[in-house]
Amino acid sequence: MVAARFIAFEGGEGSGKSTQVERLATSLRATGRTVTVTREPGGSPRAEQIRSLILADGSADLDARCEALLFAAARADHITHTVRPALERGHIVLTDRYLDSSVAYQGVARGLGADRIRDLSLWATDHTVPDLTVVLDIDPRVGLARAQDANRLESEPLGFHDDVRQAFLDFAAAAPHRYTVISAVPPPDEVATLVRAAVDRCIMAGGLG
Ligand code: TYD
Numbered sequence: 001m002v003a004a005r006f007i008a009f010e011g012g013e014g015s016g017k018s019t020q021v022e023r024l025a026t027s028l029r030a031t032g033r034t035v036t037v038t039r040e041p042g043g044s045p046r047a048e049q050i051r052s053l054i055l056a057d058g059s060a061d062l063d064a065r066c067e068a069l070l071f072a073a074a075r076a077d078h079i080t081h082t083v084r085p086a087l088e089r090g091h092i093v094l095t096d097r098y099l100d101s102s103v104a105y106q107g108v109a110r111g112l113g114a115d116r117i118r119d120l121s122l123w124a125t126d127h128t129v130p131d132l133t134v135v136l137d138i139d140p141r142v143g144l145a146r147a148q149d150a151n152r153l154e155s156e157p158l159g160f161h162d163d164v165r166q167a168f169l170d171f172a173a174a175a176p177h178r179y180t181v182i183s184a185v186p187p188p189d190e191v192a193t194l195v196r197a198a199v200d201r202c203i204m205a206g207g208l209g
Helices: 017-029 045-055 064-088 099-109 114-124 140-146 158-174 188-205
Strands: 005-011 035-039 092-096 132-137 179-183
Touching (some): 005 188, 017 035, 064 092, 064 114, 158 179
Parallel strands (some): 005 092
């Protein structure tokens, strides 16, 4: 019996989440684990359609509440059609962004209210929360310079991204047993080693991995 695990990667723009998710998946598969890699917004066919609504070039006038509801709607579909079925099959599910992105971007940085936005996503996902959230931390001044193809959210002012960064650090500080904060500044190999160690601890914690 292998234990399923749900692991989320969070961080600001240019923190290298996608690279680290792929590297972790490769290293876990090499040890015989079955891994599902997914992302938000998106991760299921319908949620990918919602993603294109949210991030489309023509979405500059998207109302903030509409944006928050679309992220939550996409998340509900993603959980139902991708994440939960994979967990039921015993997979390790790695998601590039999850619920905390909504709380940080829409709740804190957009000012819609962290508690309200968290409650909305908890309702949307029937309270499906990650076993571990890996926060890849980077100063937005460095991260934004690394990021390519700025989307609508990346184009927000620096103060917005500072708020997002601080929000992720605050979530981690409030629940250290469910988070690990790793600096995204060192070379990807070094970051990957630290990520793998944190994930191994999470897998071992259930005693079944
Ligand atoms: P994406 O191109 O996937 O960026 P990244 O590589 O940084 O993950 O775009 C996703 C954007 O949407 C990103 O700017 C963060 C933002 N976002 C939210 O504002 N709220 C959310 O709930 C999620 C999942 C993402």
